[in-house]
Amino acid sequence: MTRRVVLYIDSLKTGGAERVTLLLARWLVETGWQATVLTRHGASRDFYPVPAGVQRALEPADPIWLRRFGPLGFPLRILRLRAWLRRHQPDLVLGMTTLPAIKLLLAVRGLACPAIVSERNFPPLKRPSWPWRLLRRLTYPWAQLHLVQTEATGHWLAQHLRARPQLCLPNPVAWPLPRFAPDPDPIAWLVRRNVGADQQVLLAVGTKSHQKGFDRLVAMFGLLVQRHPAVHLVILGLDQELYHGVDQQAQLRRLLPQASHRLHFPGRVGNVQDWYERADMFLLPSRYEGFPNVLLEAMASGCCCVSSDCPQGPAELIRDGVDGRLLANGATPETWAELVSELLEDSGQRLRFGDAALEVRQRFSEERLRRCFMHGVAQLVGDD
Secondary structure, three states: OOOEEEEEEOOOOOOHHHHHHHHHHHHHHHOOOEEEEEEOOOHHHOOOOOOOOOEEEEOOOOOHHHHOOHHHHHHHHHHHHHHHHHHHOOOEEEEEOHHHHHHHHHHHOOOOOOEEEEOOOOHHHOOOOHHHHHHHHHHHHHOOEEEEOOHHHHHHHHHHHOOOOEEEOOOOEOOOOOOOOOOOOHHHHHHOOOOOOOOOEEEEEOOOHHHHOHHHHHHHHHHHOOOOOOOEEEEEOOOOOOEOOEOHHHHHHHOOOOOHHHEEEEEOOOOHHHHHHHOOEEEEOOOOOOOOHHHHHHHHOOOOEEEEEOOOOHHHHOOOOOOOEEEEOOOOHHHHHHHHHHHHOOHHHHHHHHHHHOOHHHHOEHHHHHHHHHHHHHHHHOOO
């Protein structure tokens, strides 16, 4: 009899958690499961294509009368989610990111259905509001398995939320990287913005400007252009939509009035590998991470990478001075500019770091981590 699994996440917008959700769903389908990805938001927010064989479902929308209750309608929403799950009778559920995980644990409480949950950032540095913190403290011990990306995250969850048992599952890298629309050619796109194919390009990728430290990056770039007046900075992932009421592109441009023409925002792209290959260097000045997919992919593409040594993840990917460079999380823009300038002037060093970085394709191979995940699932449902 085919086993059924439901993977629950807020939406399939661009982001690491969304990519990994679809990857786990594909692994389960390839192993004989019937996998359904359940989201709160509809397909209008989708960025990633749903893999073949994976079903897509939408959480029932609130009727008008329920919307009037606002937060007080939360228990009724949980009951509606519970009713949906009882109709579909999954053998396993998996909640991705904090809020969907909490809702799922509440909805399956008392049902004969094991639950896996997965935090996707280092919890003390991305704290939900206090009601969600209380609910997380209550519900996380109920999960039958916690997927954690780093040992430090697992230790924090175990110590503060009694989140056990755990499976440490870093994000895998699939090579070559998947590609889908939109897929603008980076060379042609930049030429149209007066960036020649021979000009040096720095690349950053992310959708959350504050977390990724893009303000730090722009401050560094403002210093760098004084020494390298022909260099350009490209930031993928930030579009012109408001993020929590903020125009992130405009906010960053205001930080660089004297050289904003050297700051470029192609938006969200489905051919990120092409952009890694066009870049002379990849920069990740994040304040915090869970496990940075973009850094892993940049290294797999052979980029020379420089990252902040923030909690958590970059230090588990980059071996400082071997396959990239790590800077202290509190490093000043001057320190960043000095190191980036040194690397821009030394193509041999960039090439050595990029060549050494390719080893992540083996260290974080999809096949190895797929076996690890499926073994954990098999133990949970009694198939091992």
